[in-house]
Every structure is written in structure tokens, then in C-alpha cells.
Amino acid sequence: MEAFTHLFVFYTFLFSLLRTSISLDTVTPSQSLGDRGTLVSAGRQFQLGFFSPGNSKSRYVGIWYMISPETVVWVANRDAPLSDHSGVLKVTDDGVLVLLNSTNGTVWSSNTSTTPQNPVAKLLDTGNLVVKDGNDDNPDKFLWQSFDYPCNTLLPEMKLGWNLVTGLDRFLSSWKSTEDPAQGEFSTRIVPHGYPQWFDMEGTKIKARAGSWNGLGFTGRAVRPNTVFEYEFVLNEKEVYYGYKLLNKSVFSRVVLNPSGIVQRFVWMDRTQSWEPFFTSHANQCEIYALCGAYATCNINKSPVCACMEGFLPKSPEHWDSVDWSDGCVRRTPLECNGGDGFLKRTGVKLPDTFYSWYNKSMNLQECEGMCLKNCSCTAYASLDVRGGGSGCLLWFGSLIDTREFAEGGQDLYIRMAISELGHLDKNSHSSERKLVGIIVGSTLLVVGMIIVGMVSYIWKKKLRNQAMIKGSERKDCDNEGVKEDMELAILFDLTVIVNATDNFSNNKKLGEGGFGPVYKGTLPEGKDIAVKRLSKNSGQGLNELKNEVILIAKLQHRNLVKLLGCCIQENENMLIYEYMPNKSLDCFIFDQTKSKLLDWHKRINIIRGVAKGLLYLHEDSRLRIIHRDLKASNILLDNNMNPKISDFGVARSFGGDQIDSATNRIIGTYGYMSPEYAMHGQYSVKSDVFSFGVLILEIVSGKKNRGFCHPDNQLNLLGHAWKLWIEDKPIKLVDELVGDLCNISDVVRHIHVGLLCVQQRPEDRPNMSFVVQMLNSENLLSKPKQPGFFTDPQEADFSFSKFGTCSTNEITTTVFEGR
Ligand SMILES: *[C@@H]1O[C@H](CO)[C@@H](O)[C@H](O)[C@H]1NC(C)=O
Ligand SMILES: *[C@@H]1O[C@H](CO)[C@@H](O)[C@H](O)[C@H]1NC(C)=O
Ligand SMILES: *[C@@H]1O[C@H](CO)[C@@H](O)[C@H](O)[C@H]1NC(C)=O
Numbered sequence: 001m002e003a004f005t006h007l008f009v010f011y012t013f014l015f016s017l018l019r020t021s022i023s024l025d026t027v028t029p030s031q032s033l034g035d036r037g038t039l040v041s042a043g044r045q046f047q048l049g050f051f052s053p054g055n056s057k058s059r060y061v062g063i064w065y066m067i068s069p070e071t072v073v074w075v076a077n078r079d080a081p082l083s084d085h086s087g088v089l090k091v092t093d094d095g096v097l098v099l100l101n102s103t104n105g106t107v108w109s110s111n112t113s114t115t116p117q118n119p120v121a122k123l124l125d126t127g128n129l130v131v132k133d134g135n136d137d138n139p140d141k142f143l144w145q146s147f148d149y150p151c152n153t154l155l156p157e158m159k160l161g162w163n164l165v166t167g168l169d170r171f172l173s174s175w176k177s178t179e180d181p182a183q184g185e186f187s188t189r190i191v192p193h194g195y196p197q198w199f200d201m202e203g204t205k206i207k208a209r210a211g212s213w214n215g216l217g218f219t220g221r222a223v224r225p226n227t228v229f230e231y232e233f234v235l236n237e238k239e240v241y242y243g244y245k246l247l248n249k250s251v252f253s254r255v256v257l258n259p260s261g262i263v264q265r266f267v268w269m270d271r272t273q274s275w276e277p278f279f280t281s282h283a284n285q286c287e288i289y290a291l292c293g294a295y296a297t298c299n300i301n302k303s304p305v306c307a308c309m310e311g312f313l314p315k316s317p318e319h320w321d322s323v324d325w326s327d328g329c330v331r332r333t334p335l336e337c338n339g340g341d342g343f344l345k346r347t348g349v350k351l352p353d354t355f356y357s358w359y360n361k362s363m364n365l366q367e368c369e370g371m372c373l374k375n376c377s378c379t380a381y382a383s384l385d386v387r388g389g390g391s392g393c394l395l396w397f398g399s400l401i402d403t404r405e406f407a408e409g410g411q412d413l414y415i416r417m418a419i420s421e422l423g424h425l426d427k428n429s430h431s432s433e434r435k436l437v438g439i440i441v442g443s444t445l446l447v448v449g450m451i452i453v454g455m456v457s458y459i460w461k462k463k464l465r466n467q468a469m470i471k472g473s474e475r476k477d478c479d480n481e482g483v484k485e486d487m488e489l490a491i492l493f494d495l496t497v498i499v500n501a502t503d504n505f506s507n508n509k510k511l512g513e514g515g516f517g518p519v520y521k522g523t524l525p526e527g528k529d530i531a532v533k534r535l536s537k538n539s540g541q542g543l544n545e546l547k548n549e550v551i552l553i554a555k556l557q558h559r560n561l562v563k564l565l566g567c568c569i570q571e572n573e574n575m576l577i578y579e580y581m582p583n584k585s586l587d588c589f590i591f592d593q594t595k596s597k598l599l600d601w602h603k604r605i606n607i608i609r610g611v612a613k614g615l616l617y618l619h620e621d622s623r624l625r626i627i628h629r630d631l632k633a634s635n636i637l638l639d640n641n642m643n644p645k646i647s648d649f650g651v652a653r654s655f656g657g658d659q660i661d662s663a664t665n666r667i668i669g670t671y672g673y674m675s676p677e678y679a680m681h682g683q684y685s686v687k688s689d690v691f692s693f694g695v696l697i698l699e700i701v702s703g704k705k706n707r708g709f710c711h712p713d714n715q716l717n718l719l720g721h722a723w724k725l726w727i728e729d730k731p732i733k734l735v736d737e738l739v740g741d742l743c744n745i746s747d748v749v750r751h752i753h754v755g756l757l758c759v760q761q762r763p764e765d766r767p768n769m770s771f772v773v774q775m776l777n778s779e780n781l782l783s784k785p786k787q788p789g790f791f792t793d794p795q796e797a798d799f800s801f802s803k804f805g806t807c808s809t810n811e812i813t814t815t816v817f818e819g820r
């Protein structure tokens with residue numbers, strides 16, 4: 001219900017004036033419609049009149065639903081508002097609709113080319129405002145109609161697309177904001193070049209591509225079978241358009257392009273008297289146009305989402321590995337063209353961009369293949385219409401871009417390849433013998449691989465053990481709790497070695513107090529510095545957490561993760577031994593008046609990116625796939641060169657490949673960094689780490705702690721404050737004065753932007769880490785963030801989110817409690 005209301009905020013306007021309705025059913029030159037007048041359609045479905053959206057004082061002439069007057073579907077003078085209530089709508093003797101202001105100046109007008117004898121303006125039951133000749137009996141003959149000039153709404157019976165004869169292009173364009181219907185930057189339209197396609201645009205830039213029509217729907221937008229409406233796509237010499245019709249006239253449905261560029265379809269629910277969302281565009285990363293570049297496919301269920309098509313390799317492997325896929329992929333083997341090529345069949349895909357394509361509705365698939373083979377620049381072919389086993393022919397020329405792989409749905413695409421490539425790629429079409437051979441070869445390789453890995457790790461472990469062997473000390477085994485095999489990778493240190501290294505845990509050697517006990521600096525006999533985390537006996541981190549940490553971290557290797565050297569479990573002591581980080585943790589710098597000056601903007605960016613890469617490795621690239629669950633400034637350690645390393649894996653969890661969401665009764669973490677769904681319901685996922693990472697970005701940029709920060713003027717915490725500055729369009733004010741010179745303001749704003757995207761209330765709205773890394777490294781436009789999820793401490797606000805990010809002032813670092 002809550003989410004539902006949110007979606008509607010955009011579409012809900014309060015009318016500033018109570019209208020005493022003077023309703024007409026037609027307007028003729030002898031009548032006119034003043035500010036309080038309305039025009040109602042015969043079936044009382046739509047109404048036309050003057051309105052002011054939201055708190056705006058401007059007056060507009062618009063059309064809305066009788067059942068839902070706040071839902072305005074069309075605005076006449078969207079770019080030319082009236083400043084007062086003196087407007088008058090008239091039809092001239094020439095059949096032109098005019099909107100006049102107090103001095104009889106024309107604010108807006110329609111136009112017609114022919115002069116009628118008896119002009120009448122009428123609002124039809126479809127929501128179409130038309131001007132016709134009252135003497136003409138043809139009900140479909142209009143001199144002018146509002147359906148030819150859509151605003152942000154596509155109603156049933158309306159056409160989205162082109163009249164190819166007159167060159168009229170009907171497309172939706174967003175409102176500037178919920179209170180300003182002027183033409184915004186977003187549009188959604190049919191582009192008739194090549195085989196026509198439906199694009200979502202931002203200015204002249206393509207944001208997303210619904211794609212080409214395949215007989216059932218658009219190739220990139222699954223069509224949900226339904227009993228409410230039927231879709232239609234018309235393509236001939238005269239017209240190309242998309243439209244839909246209601247199967248039951250008493251049901252309402254509309255498609256809207258909202259001010260953030262999102263296309264949504266709503267259906268009216270009689271029961272709840274509200275609009276229910278039925279479809280929403282841009283729901284995931286793969287919707288971003290050409291995200292993966294040429295000859296690559298996007299699959300939302302894979303990680304990373306982009307992969308080269310079979311037979312293709314990344315064009316620039318370095319960029320590709322750092323999740324910048326825009327360069328795309330290139331052929332492993334060049335095409336031969338004259339008889340040397342064949343086709344690889346891919347199933348379940350979104351067809352590539354058809355901007356450079358050719359089609360013929362009556363050819364069959366064999367003819368299509370022949371046609372493609374004949375022309376050297378043809379790169380792929382497919383059926384034009386998938387109904388009834390497929391018909392027609394669609395050919396591509398040039399690179400194949402913006403394809404996706406769907407788990408279900410999608411269609412067949414035949415990609416041109418050199419025959420030599422097909423030899424070892426074509427799994428679909430040929431014998432099981434080849435498959436068998438493949439399996440045998442594959443498994444032999446696997447076994448050999450495993451043997452090699454086994455040998456290497458044996459040698460490596462042996463080497464490590466030798467290094468750790470301290471003269472005269474006797475090694476004890478970690479395996480007293482039956483965890484031997486789990487801990488095999490970590491080295492076991494002897495207690496006496498640790499005692500000596502830390503001067504018997506002397507106070508001068510103490511580096512700090514972590515959540516689960518003190519941390520000491522130590523020096524091994526050979527001179528190597530170490531950090532020793534001594535788990536206090538009454539700490540929450542018992543043997544379980546220690547085991548957990550050892551097992552997880554020993555298997556991880558990444559330059560942005562702190563390295564675990566070993567453990568020591570002896571005489572009631574449980575200790576973890578790490579590499580020593582001379583610069584301690586991030587919180588010592590960013591929250592300290594003097595030391596924060598040492599972190600200029602460049603260093604801060606380096607830290608943000610390093611942490612992002614470390615987290616990406618944990619979530620997606622490591623063998624185990626790990627959720628950290630306690631990411632915070634004090635868990636980010638800094639090496640000599642201020643490179644960040646994530647530490648403290650005591651409460652981290654490994655999750656299986658397909659398991660993305662878990663719940664726990666034991667909620668462990670740190671207030672200020674915990675996502676709302678985790679703090680409230682114990683639900684954690686990679687997206688709870690993303691939330692903590694977002695908080696961390698905002699802390700690094702602002703030099704303020706989320707928890708503990710309280711803005712003196714507005715009592716907002718850091719997230720609330722950042723959000724306030726963001727909507728007031730002055731995010732730069734968030735930046736710590738101690739950062740020094742900001743060479744690139746837009747870069748700073750970008751980091752704040754990404755931070756806010758990460759702390760959005762709903763986990764599904766937050767980006768995943770690969771997307772975060774990509775956003776931090778590119779200059780692509782980012783989506784608009786929604787309001788952050790605010791969590792206030794239970795002691796203060798009994799789990800209330802409604803206080804809009806007000807502050808908490810008492811300072812606690814780590815808290816453990818049993819939830820539910
Ligand atoms: C506007 O036009 C109306 C009707 O033609 C006329 O009565 C009125 O005086 C005009 N107002 C002004 C300010 O010109
Ligand atoms: C009325 O519209 C005309 C033409 O657009 C404009 O010149 C004039 O200033 C407007 N008058 C008022 C009162 O807005
Ligand atoms: C009126 O028609 C002409 C040409 O048919 C067109 O260029 C112009 O934009 C139209 N004006 C309006 C307000 O629709």
C-alpha cells in the first residue's frame with residue numbers, strides 16, 4: 001500500500017480552486033468557456049477545463065478523468081500558462097480553438113487548413129478534444145484533434161508514431177515537474193529509421209529501447225497477456241504507429257511518461273478507487289541502452305550482467321574487466337564473406353537495434369538467410385513476425401548492439417560467423433557425439449586443473465607455514481573444535497609468539513577497541529608488523545564469529561580487503577592476526593579536524609573507489625559471494641599510501657549464487673549504517689551493504705558522521721541533510737570545508753549522487769555494486785535518486801521512519817540485539 005501511494009505522488013495534484021461547474025457539451029463560435037466553465041464528454045468519462053497543478057498559481061486548460069480529476073491527461077497551453085483566472089477558450093469562425101488572456105491576447109491556438117461552415121469543438125468519450133464541421137456527418141472526420149498533439153499520456157485509441165504522408169510525429173513528452181506541465185527533457189517515441197522501433201529518450205540521447213515489433217509485442221518489452229486491452233502496431237506506406245484498445249470500455253488504462261523519464265502503465269481499480277501500476281520501464285540495469293556495447297548481451301540474472309556473444313572477445317579487456325563495457329566486443333575470427341560464413345542461432349534474445357536494418361514482410365526464413373549471405377555487410381537475420389512459427393525477414397547491417405538475454409520470452413537471432421568459428425561453437429544444431437567429446441575434454445581439463453590448483457595451494461600453504469614457524473615454539477592446532485579443514489588455509493600462531501610480539505598486550509601497543517575486543521600492534525621476531533584482534537571473552541564474537549571470519553577471509557584475496565595472516569586459539573584466548581595498517585582506520589581521518597586535511601579530494605575519491613571495488617569483489621566476483629553486513633568508516637583500514645582495505649568479517653555471510661535475500665533474527669550491525677529493511681525486519685542482502693556504502697560515501701564527502709550529526713538549523717541527520725541539499729539543488733554545500741580545492745565540481749556532485757542512489761529506501765531501487773563501480777567511473781547520466789531510507793534508533797523513535805531523517809545524538813559504535 002505504501003509503495004503504491006508513492007507511485008501516485010507524481011500523478012496527484014491538488015486543485016487550488018473549488019470550481020462551480022458550468023458544463024457545456026460543445027463549444028461553438030457563439031459560446032466561450034471561461035475559467036470556471038468545463039466541457040464534459042457525452043459518456044461523462046472526461047472533462048475539460050482550467051486547472052492549476054499542485055501549488056502552482058499558473059492556469060492551464062487541460063483534460064482529466066471524471067473519476068479521477070487530479071489525473072490530467074492532456075494540457076493545451078503547457079508551455080504558455082495563464083497568470084490569472086481571466087482566460088477564455090473560444091472557437092473562431094475559421095474553426096480554430098484559441099485561448100485568450102485578459103487583454104484578449106492569444107496565449108495558445110490550434111490550427112486547421114480548411115475553413116468549415118459550422119465549426120464545433122467537442123470532447124469525445126475517448127478523451128479526444130476535436131474541432132469538426134457541424135454540417136459534416138462523418139463522425140471520424142476532424143479538422144483538428146488533441147490526439148495528434150499528445151502530452152505525457154497515451155490513452156486508448158491514440159496513436160504513438162508517424163503519419164508518414166504529412167510527417168506528423170506523435171510522441172509523449174514528460175512534464176518538467178509535477179507542478180509544471182511544460183515540455184520536459186524526456187520523450188518516448190517511435191523512430192521509423194530502418195525497421196521502426198520504440199525509444200525512450202532524454203533530449204536527443206537514447207535512454208532505453210523497447211525495440212521493434214515482433215507481431216506480439218516489442219522485442220525488449222515483454223507483453224503480459226491480459227484481459228484488459230489489446231495492443232496494435234501498424235506499419236504501411238502511410239503510417240507507422242503503436243496503440244492499444246480496451247477490451248472492456250468500462251475499464252480505464254493509461255500510459256504515462258513521468259517527469260523522471262519513466263514510462264508507466266496504470267489501470268484504474270474500481271474497488272480501491274485508485275490507479276494500479278501495471279508496467280514500469282527502466283526496472284533494471286539491462287534496460288539501459290547499449291550498456292554492453294557492440295556484440296555483447298546483457299543478462300540481468302548473471303554477474304557481471306554483460307558478456308560477449310559466443311565467438312567474440314572484449315575489444316579492450318582492461319576496460320571490460322573494470323566493468324566499463326561500452327567498447328563492446330570484436331570477432332575472434334574475421335568474416336570471410338564469399339561462401340566462408342555461416343550463422344549461429346541464439347534463442348531467447350531481445351533483437352539488436354534495427355536502426356541499420358532492412359525488412360521484407362513476405363520472405364521466409366530460408367530466403368532471409370540467403371539474402372543475408374549474399375550481402376557482405378549483413379551481420380544477422382531474424383524473423384520479422386514470430387507468430388505462427390515465424391514469417392518475414394529482418395536483416396542487420398553493421399554492429400549488433402543493445403541485445404539482451406531473457407530467461408523466458410525473447411526470440412531467435414541468427415548471427416553471421418566465420419565457418420571456422422561455427423565448428424566449435426555450434427552446440428545446438430549438431431550431434432550428441434560432439435557434446436560427449438566436449439564433456440570428456442571438459443572434465444579432463446577440470447581434473448587436471450584441480451590437480452594443479454591442489455599442488456599450488458599445497459606448496460603455498462607449506463611455504464606460509466614455514467614462514468610462520470617460530471624457532472623453539474611449538475605449534476598447536478586450531479582443530480580442537482573440529483574446524484580443522486575449514487581453517488586449513490589460515491596459519492596458526494602460537495600464543496607465546498603473540499604475547500612476545502605485543503609486549504604481553506601492553507597498553508602502549510593498543511591500536512583501538514573494536515566491536516568484539518581490543519586490537520594490538522605487534523612485531524614478529526623477523527621484524528614484520530602485525531595487528532592482533534583479541535576477542536574479549538564476554539564479547540558477542542564467540543568462536544562462531546571467529547571461525548566465520550577465518551573461513552571467509554582466508555579464502556579471499558583482493559587488494560582492497562585486509563589480509564588475514566592467521567589465528568590463535570589457545571588457553572581461552574581467541575585471536576585473529578592481520579597485516580598491520582600503519583594509517584589505522586578511515587574514521588580517524590575523516591572525522592578529525594586536523595587529520596582530515598590530509599585527505600584531499602583526490603585521496604577521498606581513491607578511497608571511495610577502492611572500497612567499491614573491494615565490495616564488488618565480495619558480492620560478485622569472489623568464489624564465495626559475501627555480504628559484509630557491518631561496513632562502516634572504522635572498518636575501512638588505510639595502508640601507507642592511503643589505499644583502503646575492508647576489514648572485520650565477523651558478521652559477514654556467504655550466500656549462494658541464486659539466494660539473494662535472507663532474513664535473520666540476530667540483527668548485528670551499526671546504527672547509522674544499517675539499511676531500514678535490515679534494522680526493522682532483519683532482512684539482509686547485498687543491497688544492505690550497498691546502503692552502508694552509500695552512507696560511507698556521504699560521510700567521506702561531508703566529513704560528518706551519519707550518526708551523531710545533527711544539523712543545527714533543521715535537526716536533520718546526515719542523510720536527511722544531504723537529501724535536503726539535493727532537492728534544493730545545492731549538493732555541493734555538503735562537502736567538507738577541509739577537503740580543500742575541488743578541481744571538478746561535477747565529479748563531486750556525481751559522488752554525492754551515487755551515494756544518494758545507494759541509500760534509497762527500497763532495496764530494489766538501490767544499484768548493485770557493479771553498477772555503482774560503473775557509475776563512479778563513467779560520465780553517463782544517472783537516474784534521479786528517491787528519498788533515502790531513514791532509520792532512527794529504537795530507543796528514540798520506536799522504529800519510526802516517519803521522522804524524515806531527524807537526528808540521534810547519543811553515540812554508540814556497535815550494537816547487538818535480538819530482533820523480533
Ligand atoms: C476582449 O474581447 C471581448 C469580446 O470581443 C470584448 O468585449 C472586450 O472588450 C475585449 N477586451 C479587451 C481588453 O480588449
Ligand atoms: C496577453 O497575451 C498577449 C499575447 O500573448 C501578451 O502580449 C499580453 O502581455 C498578455 N496579457 C497579459 C495581461 O498577460
Ligand atoms: C500548425 O500547422 C503547421 C503546419 O501544418 C505547423 O507547422 C504548426 O506547428 C502548427 N501549429 C500548431 C500550434 O499546432
Ligand SMILES: *[C@@H]1O[C@H](CO)[C@@H](O)[C@H](O)[C@H]1NC(C)=O
Pocket residue numbers: 248249250251
Ligand atoms: C467490464 O468490466 C465491468 C467492471 O469491471 C464488469 O462489471 C463487466 O462485466 C465487464 N464486461 C465484460 C464484457 O467483460
Ligand SMILES: *[C@@H]1O[C@H](CO)[C@@H](O)[C@H](O)[C@H]1NC(C)=O
Pocket residue numbers: 360361362363367
Ligand atoms: C519481398 O519479398 C518478396 C518475396 O521474396 C518479393 O516478391 C518482394 O519483391 C520483396 N519486396 C521488396 C520490397 O524487396
Ligand SMILES: *[C@@H]1O[C@H](CO)[C@@H](O)[C@H](O)[C@H]1NC(C)=O
Pocket residue numbers: 358374375376377378397
Ligand atoms: C548490402 O546492403 C547494403 C545496405 O542495405 C547496401 O547499401 C549494399 O548495396 C548491399 N550490397 C550488395 C552487394 O547488395
